[in-house]
Amino acid sequence: MSIIATFARANPMAFGVGFSCAKTSVSDLVVQVFVERRENIDWKRNAAFASFGFGYLGIVQYSLYVPVFSRLFPQAEKFAAKSLREKAADFKGQAALAAQVFLDQCVHHPFMYFPAFYMTKEVVCLGMEASPTKVYERWSENFWPDLFALWKLWVPATAMNFAFSPMWMRIPVVASTSLIWTCILSSMRGGSDETAAEVNAEVLHEKDEERGGEVMLGFGGVDARAAELFAQGLARRVSNVDDYLEKSPVVRSLTRRVTPAEQQEPKPVQTQGLAHLCVTASGRDRVGLVTQLSKWIYDRGGSITGSKMLRMNDDFTVVMHVISKDKTSASHLRADLLLGEGATKDLSGLHVTAREIKPSSHPGSMREARVRCTGYDRPGIVYQVTEVLASAGFNIDELTTDTIRVSGKDGKTRPFFLLEGVVTAPEKVPIQAFEKKLEGLRSSLDAKITVTWS
Structure with missing residues (x-):
């Protein structure tokens, strides 16, 4: 460990780039093998994550966290070296720390990190067919869910990193923390974008x-x-x-045509301003699963307007059309569903996906x-x-x-x-x-x- 620490201190950029590349690749492999349980590894997807780790997490983030932040906040390294008592008395240092966290989480990540991630994935997976327009659409569509998921982990982690790590240690600490984040990002955004x-x-x-x-x-x-x-x-x-x-x-007749109520003249439904989600959930079947799932969605402001459910032996799958009062509420609901926020223990084994869709016209x-x-x-x-x-x-x-x-x-x-x-x-x-x-x-x-x- 002392040899690694010595090398990292002497060659911070090389160590950060190599560690970030390897860590990002391994994180995606862990998700594919142990979470998604794929029989065949998607090496193109893994190459996208490895490339992103090498180019952006290693090179770009090092340049941002060390040279740029050192100039913007010249006292940052001295503040990190102080004791807790000294930090508590240094109000200027605390303000600089808050400013660093704000710039990183509210400027750097939403407007640099995520666009770079989607562009890297698009280029590696599609080559010459990569479309900046599609990259922009995916970035804007996923903006708030991505950001909320990011903040839950990275705001406290970044604050701890900037408060206690010397400059040369910032990238290794970020890379170590992002081992968890990359698994989350791989689960949320790693798959294919096919319809x-x-x-x-x-x-x-x-x-x-x-x-x-x-x-x-x-x-x-x-x-x-x-x-x-x-x-x-x-x-x-x-x-x-x-x-x-x-x-x-x-x-x-199909189920939507057999109930007497549905054979009557449908009442107009006010849909202006509503946001629409397509939610799928699958997992081991058990009594009360639909009740728990629908309550989870209802408690977060979602309304299920249509669903298709299927039980295959001991497994259960449901596809639902869910509406929410506006796009912000829908983004919050989507982020909670993807991350399992507020789910009861009975729902812990479910694999849930959610994406925003346009209303049919x-x-x-x-x-x-x-x-x-x-x-x-x-x-x-x-x-x-x-x-x-x-x-x-x-x-x-x-x-x-x-x-x-x-x-x-x-x-x-x-x-x-x-x-x-x-x-x-x-x-x-x-x-x-x-x-x-x-x-x-x-x-x-x-x-x-x-x-x-x-």
Whole structure:
């Protein structure tokens, strides 16, 4: 340790840069392996964190904390060397300490640190396709949640560092403290920025190819009956497919259409000024989980306007649309959810994500239709059906898929596929071209596909 301390004192910048680079890389690896439990390490993401640690945390922060702060606050190092009693009597030194913390936490981090982090991640992950516009959008969207999460750890840590550390020790202390912070940042901002639709489309296509007759879950959500069947295993034997499909509650209307209250004329809802969040939570299922989760959100000013819940054996997943009175309240709520602030012990095992979304605005010229597909299961069926819908301009609002076992005349069972969804499309849909593609799809899949306009 004495050798390391001697080297750090003699070569503060080299030591700070190397330590920051290694520490940032290790922190992200810890999150990927032990928190996210990834089977394959995302080395591009890790390279983004390592590059950020080397270039910004090492070089830029050293230049800021040592040469710049030394000139702005020439008595800072003398104040750090004083005893606690001397510090308590040095009011000018205390004021300089407060000014350093303010500059670091309210100027440096929000307007230099976070933009540099998002830009580094964008450049390393996307190369020439990196977009400064997207970097700005992500920085501005995440501004307050990032800052609130930062302050909870770094305001007290920075005050202690500037109050007691000599100049050459500031970067090593920052790097050591940021071991925890980088884990938080990796959990909050390390993942891909793909949209949910892109991720789901990729997952569905891969699952279609690899798993064939197993259960497949669709884009938008799963209704209550499909979730129940999935949890129970979906092992069924039916001799008459058509009779089963006509009588089975599996293919009833989607949940948003079956309650009498929702069939009445909807009352207008005042949404002006409201902020919207998409919140997902997943973890081990237990009695009272939904109650605790909804109370947690309610206590922080959030209102759940819509949700999709699914229990798979002992695991539970929910996706919720949450509104808050304004963007500031939504940012506070989002930060609390991401950091687990105020969560009860019963919610400690949940993995929660939250992001701000824009309210939906379907133009008046849009039409709604209900899509239904039934037939023997085969790889790629979800991909092929949704591809035809997308080519005609349909946007998927809800999609539920299910697979059951059906016995044929020969007594053998085969997986039978059920798909039902709600889509929206412009008034001027190319009906003839769409019907031609649909007929070709019916023939190639040997399936019954219907599109019913609302």
